[in-house]
Amino acid sequence: MTHPLRAPYPPRSGETLLPWDQRPPAVHPKVLRDELVAAAEWVSGYLSGLPAGPVVRPMPPGQRAGLREGRLGGRTGDLGGVLDFVRDEIAPFPTGNGHPAFFAWVNSPPAPAGVIAELLACAVNATCGMGENALMDLERGTVRMLAGLAGLPDGTGGVLTSGGSMANLLALATARTWFLTRRGSSDGPAYDRDHARLTLYCSAQAHMSVSKAATCIGLPAHRLRPVATDAHDRLDPTALRAAVAADLDAGLLPFCTVSTLGTTATGAVDPLRPVTRLCRSVGMWHHADGAWGGLGAAIPALAPLYRGVDELDSMTVDPHKTLSVPVGCGALLVPGPEHLHTAFAHQASYLAADEPDALPWLSHATIELTRPGTRALALWATLQHLGRDGVTDLVEHYLRLAEQLRDRITSEPRLELLAGGPWPVACFRVTDPGSGDPDAFHTRVARRVQDNGRAYLATVAVRGRTVLRACLCNYRTTEDDLDLLISEVLHAADADDHPTTTPTGRPPDRR
Incomplete structure (x- = not known):
């Protein structure tokens, strides 16, 4: 008998009403398993393929507007559409911090142990x-x-x-x-x-x-x-x-x-x-x-x-x-x-502890x-994967790379090291920014490096001056990425005197 205050869930025309344990958000165990396997395979390929792609991509205005619109349909969707949506609409347009040539902010790539742990913690919920x-x-x-x-x-x-x-x-x-x-x-x-x-x-x-x-x-x-x-x-x-x-x-x-x-x-x-x-x-x-x-x-x-x-x-x-x-x-x-x-x-009376x-x-x-609970399990899994010695090795890796980057900046006549350390960061400027406002010049250089897509750094104010800032916090970064960054900065500085662009509006590929 239907409760007098609860109307029965009305089936749509031509549809058979399923019991609640078969309606969304429920899903058949085999379907769930297949989608989890597909997602895991995609995640593995996505993370391994990041270094081969650009650091960032410009997002088409139409796609950006579509995400902001927040349109919700009335019909139930296909569970497989989640992976399709992420692959097509989200993953191609990241912040860039997963790429080894990302030097802008203190944003790290995800440790594999943490990725696995977050999924498991979400399941426990x-x-x-x-x-x-x-x-x-x-x-x-x-x-x-x-x-x-x-x-x-x-x-x-x-x-x-x-x-x-x-x-x-x-x-x-x-x-x-x-x-x-x-x-x-x-x-x-x-x-x-x-x-x-x-x-x-x-x-x-x-x-x-x-x-x-x-x-x-x-x-x-x-x-x-x-x-x-x-x-x-x-x-x-x-x-x-x-x-x-x-x-x-x-x-x-x-x-x-x-x-x-x-x-x-x-x-x-x-x-x-x-x-x-x-x-x-x-x-x-x-x-x-x-x-x-x-x-x-x-x-x-x-x-x-x-x-x-x-x-x-x-x-x-x-x-x-x-x-x-x-x-x-x-x-x-x-x-x-x-x-x-x-x-x-x-x-609160509804939040009394069970045990005195x-x-x-x-x-x-x-x-x-x-x-x-994702925080606790992801942190625990990452620490267990690293161990105490691994934590030390990881930070020392960043410190070594930062010292090498500072050495490269110091040895390049066109660059000047202004600050950095002891934590792994280098703040530097181009020694001859030409005529005009040097702060605006360095802002343009950083923007050109970002737009070119092969490396990414930011600017910061140090002692009243706008400088280029590169920090090291990606465990996949190598010395080759340091060389790439220096090259991209110098090319971007050259483009300020010779602002030739490609048909897309980006600086030409000079590699």
Whole structure:
């Protein structure tokens, strides 16, 4: 008998109504297996064939408009159409970070172990926010692995996030709660009074996600203090101390300093111990944004720069940068994980833990309730495939390539190396940009390299000048790719004087 409030599902004319276990999203096991096999074969061929193709392709305006249109038909579709759609409409137009000649941003290719793990985690489909399950415990374990690699103390906890931006947001929110709680002003009029005086400090080279996170927790721009850097692009502790002292004299409340471990522009590492000493002396939280360079303590050549890392209050690490875990997999690591729970734990009758002695759910350490298990399994699989020695070897591979690239730039009379390191990045310019605005010239050079499709780099502002920036974060990059990049830059610079183009509007192929 049909329930009086539920109308029967009406079959279309000429169709037989199938039971729900045979209607979409359900699918016959054999069909699912065949489509998974076809998808796996395509993925393998796609990844292996990336180096032979262009880094990026221009997307036809019609295809771009079609994707944006978001048209949904009324009839059920063929499951095989998913692979067809990706092959024809998505895969030909990537960001480019899978290609070994991609040098623009800190975007890595996906590690094969992570690709496999993401598929498997999607099948399990457990949330890592509430309800005890194996993937939640695995996340706790992978956080401990990351903390060990980062040089943080035993007992460090934390959560995996979508990336460094979310990790930095969680860190600043935690620091604020910690600071105000210690002052006895975590609520009420005292909260309003003290929150209106909070000030935040970071390097002038800090990632833009720090200022965005500050805005999200209610700090206006005029209470964010970008601190001057030294000749090596590191935060200057003397300038930081002066800024903090001035704010204290003005009756403001310095609550947190953010150091950067591997700046986006030049790969610089801020000094940790002097900053921590200052933070301790005035009662501030010390957070380190190590989205790119958070694992430097595990690398012998970089370890001296990370002395004092074990004294931090929190750290951001992005496994989808340094370790090639598929995006998005970031992490916030906190030696005192109880501070996360103070900031984010909320109760609800429908979310009571099943066991009275269970560990706090991971949703109590972040703003997410429903959280994907793909992060934990993809990170675990990548770490297991690498091992500790493999992590070191991978980063050292990038460091060697960066040093070789800097050597090539230095030995080329037409190029000038301006900055770079210790993390694997090189910032450089063409020595003779000709007449006109040199900043605009280098922007045009980068655009021509990108449009030509054989290599890809970006620009960045360094000490008030627009420069070409190349970073190394692709495990498939070779010395041949470095030579290709230099060649493409020089050809693009020549094209500024001789702007001959092909019929498609791209620079001619000079290889």
